[in-house]
Amino acid sequence: xxxxxxxxxxxxxxxxxxxxxxxxxxxxxxxxxxxxxxxxxxxxxxxxxxxxxxxxxxxxxxxxxxxxxxxxxxxxxxxxxxxxxxxxxxxxxxxxxxxxxxxxxxxxxxxxxxxxxxxxxxxxxxxxxxxxxxxxxxxxxxxxxxxxxxxxxxxxxxxxxxxxxxxxxxxxxxxxxxxxxxxxxxxxxxxxxxxxxxxxxxxxxxxxxxxxxxxxxxxxxx
Amino acid sequence: xxxxxxxxxxxxxxxxxxxxxxxxxxxxxxxxxxxxxxxxxxxxxxxxxxxxxxxxxxxxxxxxxxxxxxxxxxxxxxxxxxxxxxxxxxxxxxxxxxxxxxxxxxxxxxxxxxxxxxxxxxxxxxxxxxxxxxxxxxxxxxxxxxxxxxxxxxxxxxxxxxxxxxxxxxxxxxxxxxxxxxxxxxxxxxxxxxxxxxxxxxxxxxxxxxxxxxxxxxxxxxxxxxxxxxxxxxxxxxxxxxxxxxxx
Numbered sequence: 001x002x003x004x005x006x007x008x009x010x011x012x013x014x015x016x017x018x019x020x021x022x023x024x025x026x027x028x029x030x031x032x033x034x035x036x037x038x039x040x041x042x043x044x045x046x047x048x049x050x051x052x053x054x055x056x057x058x059x060x061x062x063x064x065x066x067x068x069x070x071x072x073x074x075x076x077x078x079x080x081x082x083x084x085x086x087x088x089x090x091x092x093x094x095x096x097x098x099x100x101x102x103x104x105x106x107x108x109x110x111x112x113x114x115x116x117x118x119x120x121x122x123x124x125x126x127x128x129x130x131x132x133x134x135x136x137x138x139x140x141x142x143x144x145x146x147x148x149x150x151x152x153x154x155x156x157x158x159x160x161x162x163x164x165x166x167x168x169x170x171x172x173x174x175x176x177x178x179x180x181x182x183x184x185x186x187x188x189x190x191x192x193x194x195x196x197x198x199x200x201x202x203x204x205x206x207x208x209x210x211x212x213x214x215x216x217x218x219x220x221x222x
Numbered sequence: 223x224x225x226x227x228x229x230x231x232x233x234x235x236x237x238x239x240x241x242x243x244x245x246x247x248x249x250x251x252x253x254x255x256x257x258x259x260x261x262x263x264x265x266x267x268x269x270x271x272x273x274x275x276x277x278x279x280x281x282x283x284x285x286x287x288x289x290x291x292x293x294x295x296x297x298x299x300x301x302x303x304x305x306x307x308x309x310x311x312x313x314x315x316x317x318x319x320x321x322x323x324x325x326x327x328x329x330x331x332x333x334x335x336x337x338x339x340x341x342x343x344x345x346x347x348x349x350x351x352x353x354x355x356x357x358x359x360x361x362x363x364x365x366x367x368x369x370x371x372x373x374x375x376x377x378x379x380x381x382x383x384x385x386x387x388x389x390x391x392x393x394x395x396x397x398x399x400x401x402x403x404x405x406x407x408x409x410x411x412x413x414x415x416x417x418x419x420x421x422x423x424x425x426x427x428x429x430x431x432x433x434x435x436x437x438x439x440x441x442x443x444x445x446x447x448x449x450x451x452x453x454x455x456x457x458x459x460x461x462x463x464x465x466x467x468x469x470x
Contacts, residue, residue, distance in 0.1 A: 085389040124389050130229040130237070132346055132359040138470045140345070140359040141229070144389070145467070146366040147237040147357075148245050150331045153268040177371055178235065180463035182270060186289045186402045192460040206456075212296050218268045221242065222235075222369050222465065 001030035008116045009038040015045055016098060018106060020115040027088075028123045033079040037071070037092050037116040049112075052097035063088040063122065081122035089119035148180065151219040157212050160189070161205035164215065167198040172219065174199075180220040185213060192217070227348050238357045240350050245270075246337065246361040247469060248330040252276045253310060254323040258291070261306040266334040272364055272397035272469060275312040275429060276323035280394050282314035285439055286324065286427035289404040308400055318441065327397065327469045329364050332357065364399075366467035367391060368436070373461045374406050379425060383437035385466050393436050398427040399465035402458060409455040410447050418447035427464075436466045 004027070010019035025033055037057055041050050050073055057071045063083040071077045073094055081088045098112035106112035129143030141147070151172075156164050172179060174194035181199075183192045189207035193200050201215050226240035238244065248269065253259060253276070261269065275284040288310035295301050308328075313320035330336055333354045340347050340360035348357040368385035372378075387393060407423040421444050428439035 129231050134359065135342075135344065138362075139365070139468075140363065140470065141237065142365065143232045144367065144391075145231060145237060146235045146369065148270075148329070148364055148366060148465075149236075149242040150245070150268060150333075155267065174371060174461055177369060179371070180369060180399075180465065181371065181461055182290075182401070183460050183462065184290055184292050186291075186404055186458065188405070188408060188456040188458050190458060190460065194461050214292060214294060216267065216292065218270070220270075220463075222366055222463075 004033045006035045010114050012040045022117040024120050026120040036076045038074045039114045050096045057092040057094045060091040085124040092116045146222050149221040153218040155216045157214050158203050160207035163202040165200040169197050180222045182218040184216045243333050244357040245329045246332050246363050247327050249328040252325050258307040258309040269330045271308040271400040273310045273324045273326045273400050274397040276325045280431040283430040284314050287403045366465050369465040376457045379440045380438045381440040383435045385436040394431050401462050403427050406458040416450045418451045420445050420447040
């Protein structure tokens with residue numbers, strides 16, 4: 001769990017321009033950043049420009065939080081990513097008073113801004129399990145995969161109005177999503193219900209197709 | 223299990239052990255302007271099929287419709303002939319229907335008669351206590367990333383996004399398990415007096431590439447019906463499994 005330091009600064013000579021500075025910091029799970037954003041104003045610039053409105057930096061945060069949330073120029077704060085396996089970004093914009101004629105590219109004729117950006121990728125948690133690759137380097141099994149495994153299949157036939165019930169399926173629980181179910185035929189006149197250890201497939205008597213029809217139920221584990 | 227090999231994934235789902243039998247790809251292909259693939263009758267009964275849009279434009283979400291079909295007429299000119307098919311077609315979100323091509327893979331048990339025993343001498347083979355192979359990394363398989371069981375009813379269609387990949391996974395490239403992505407409900411109802419309307423509802427697999435999400439989409443079609451017709455509401459009321467994952 002590393003705490004990185006990122007102190008981003010824009011030179012005093014850029015104060016009348018729309019300055020920007022960007023840093024990239026990739027993080028492992030549990031890491032965070034102690035940061036500060038500094039428009040390096042001279043003492044005179046600080047008094048005559050930044051202190052006039054003394055604005056907070058306005059943040060746009062993606063997949064991260066900051067603490068404290070109210071930060072001024074040169075203030076120190078902590079960036080904490082929130083989404084493992086995703087990119088994060090912390091963009092801070094400092095808007096300050098800059099008299100007319102010195103606001104090249106600023107948000108208004110008497111304001112200028114500096115943009116600070118820290119971004120990167122927040123790593124996934126340490127992975128446990130088995131990975132298998134083929135000789136070409138393609139994954140055959142990954143630690144997040146679920147593997148379909150055979151359990152059983154059942155077949156029969158019925159006429160309209162008929163049904164079939166199978167009982168005694170050891171361990172079968174339709175509310176447990178490690179069980180997967182395939183049902184044939186697919187028809188508006190077919191219904192299928194299941195409960196622990198059993199299922200029933202029914203063909204409605206309203207089925208206008210009167211010939212014998214085949215049914216099949218396949219159970220998988222996944 | 224007190225001895226042998228077992229692999230459990232990072233979310234505690236069992237992947238491999240020496241009591242169970244996994245699946246591998248027996249056949250792959252791409253449809254192009256045809257609506258179904260014929261499943262050879264000598265393939266095992268418990269094969270399954272997974273499908274995805276072929277060469278999709280990922281700036282659009284894509285829909286997949288399709289279903290398994292297995293029928294042997296007991297009268298007529300084809301009496302006794304088994305028709306075993308996987309129907310499939312795709313369209314992007316700009317259209318309600320197109321017969322665009324699909325990539326498909328047919329998946330079979332690794333211990334079935336059609337399976338070619340591993341010969342390469344590399345990778346991992348896990349054998350069951352009776353000596354049958356239970357898992358082999360020799361051939362591609364269906365690597366499931368998410369699954370759900372859904373009881374379809376008139377009021378519960380299962381519409382909506384239900385899988386968002388994590389990490390570097392992308393819906394672009396994934397295959398949907400060919401469940402009942404077809405008409406699941408139709409109803410004929412009064413639209414006033416003896417006037418009748420007819421609505422047909424379809425469940426479709428929804429590959430939302432722009433937002434990297436996967437789900438189920440409900441699409442309905444309306445038409446006028448004959449005046450005075452008997453009203454009804456028919457639903458394919460079935461507990462079904464939906465899955466999405468890679469074939470590698």
